[in-house]
Amino acid sequence: MPSEFDLIKNYFTRPAKRTVLSVGDDAALIRVAADHELAVSTDMLLAERHFFAEDDPESLGHKTLAVNLSDLAAMGATPRWVLLSLALPEVNEQWLARFATGFYTLAEQHGVSLIGGDTTRGPMAFSVTIMGEVARGQALRRAGAKVGDEIWVSGTLGDAALALAYLQRRIQITPHAAAAVLPRLHRPTPRIRLGQALLGIAHSAIDISDGLLADLGHVLQASNVGAEIRLDALPLSETLRAYWQEDVARHAALTGGDDYELCFTAKAAQHAAILKIGKRLKLPLACIGRITRETGLIVRDTDNQVLNFEGTGFDHFA
């Protein structure tokens, strides 16, 4: 007789592509394409820390995979395989079916196969390992930024921070605005196609999960360079501008996490090529500053004054 935790596994068994052996043995078996490297990343998401147990299960299924896909996007890798471990306090079939729907809908959009995992009873937690392929030596790394590079970000920044402020009742917004920003927090779009398009063009890349200042800081540290970014170049959504004064909105764009856009650097000669990529992908790409020889991260105001930022977490703010 199958246990209730065997039942869980039934929700997560679908045919796997490009896989020698999938769910149901001691290990899965995969073959990495010739002349390619395997990019592999893992994330653990805990209830009350990364999400709330009451969150919509379909969104949770989406986000659990999306944040991992975002890591591969930042490498320029093509996602192929994923492992999912679930700890759940009880087996609720309706909840599971909806979580699986959110997870698989995104997985299938990106051609990703679930090839293994683990289920257990416990405080709600998800652990995902994502694997993708990238041509040998081509992956985008944090450590590649060069002095003189332009710094770019995709999409708009700070929307997830506005959604969080709304959920925490720190701000009131219209249903229309809520519908615009909540998906930024709950159903982020991993920038897979952008990462792939930047192979051979960008010198470095990272995904913005902890906030632009923090994540760009990782690139600078890994590359042993500095940066200057311009406040007025930060891409802000209409919704963000409608609800927050300019300084608050920009602070959110600099320090708000969970946007899952890409930040990347490339030589200035690639400027036009990068704008063309954005046009092709229908994804705005904004040049927000430059990589400098002098280490440290400087933010310049519209009148060229240097701003000082203490701390980089949005939690410390407002």
Added chain:
Amino acid sequence: MPSEFDLIKNYFTRPAKRTVLSVGDDAALIRVAADHELAVSTDMLLAERHFFAEDDPESLGHKTLAVNLSDLAAMGATPRWVLLSLALPEVNEQWLARFATGFYTLAEQHGVSLIGGDTTRGPMAFSVTIMGEVARGQALRRAGAKVGDEIWVSGTLGDAALALAYLQRRIQITPHAAAAVLPRLHRPTPRIRLGQALLGIAHSAIDISDGLLADLGHVLQASNVGAEIRLDALPLSETLRAYWQEDVARHAALTGGDDYELCFTAKAAQHAAILKIGKRLKLPLACIGRITRETGLIVRDTDNQVLNFEGTGFDHFA
């Protein structure tokens, strides 16, 4: 300033072998050897379910990796890379240092490199993804058992069950006996070299984590065959025999989990070759039965009577 969770990462950053890019980017990059497949498996371990928060941290570090290595052993794969995610309620540097010692000591014994992971604050939990290489098409699977195959197990069975009974104060044993069986529960030895030696010899393999009956049952189901095993052929340690009557000891060997020995099947013509492998590895290998055409798992007593087993979990027993 590094956060306390950055400090954690410092405990888990050592040079990685056979790795293009290790800890510290959005993803790690690895190259799988030509003509090899990647075997990949993941496990999540939760406090109070798979271990106790008060357990010796060095043993926890060992076991967290060992149970994953055991999955690769069952495939005959050579372990290469591992990802480790830690959720911890607080940062205790002494605890971390000891956990890392247990983890790395075993990792280095097997030439395994830690190439990524995640750390977060929360109820204590570990999630490991292990990756290894195996020559194309050679991996041992659950689905390969053939009618007429002999069924083998490595080492002795039931010792971890005795250790658990001792820890739960269901039985009193001498310090000498405790020293013999506690490591079976807390520091299991993954049978990596045995799995590798069985490539091309065994038809199927699985590691015994849930108990022999349950795990052999997975092989039978995957292979669409049945089995007969002989009670008197079960390998029992001297310690087990000293504390439990024969029927209790055998029941523990059949249903006790956490032994992490291998169960495998091979044609009878390989009998002598398998005994030779056991001799070379200094690891007893016991032939305990046969694969049958008729599905189902039959256990025969010494007088050839068929025994009936309800349930397969040791928890239901005694």
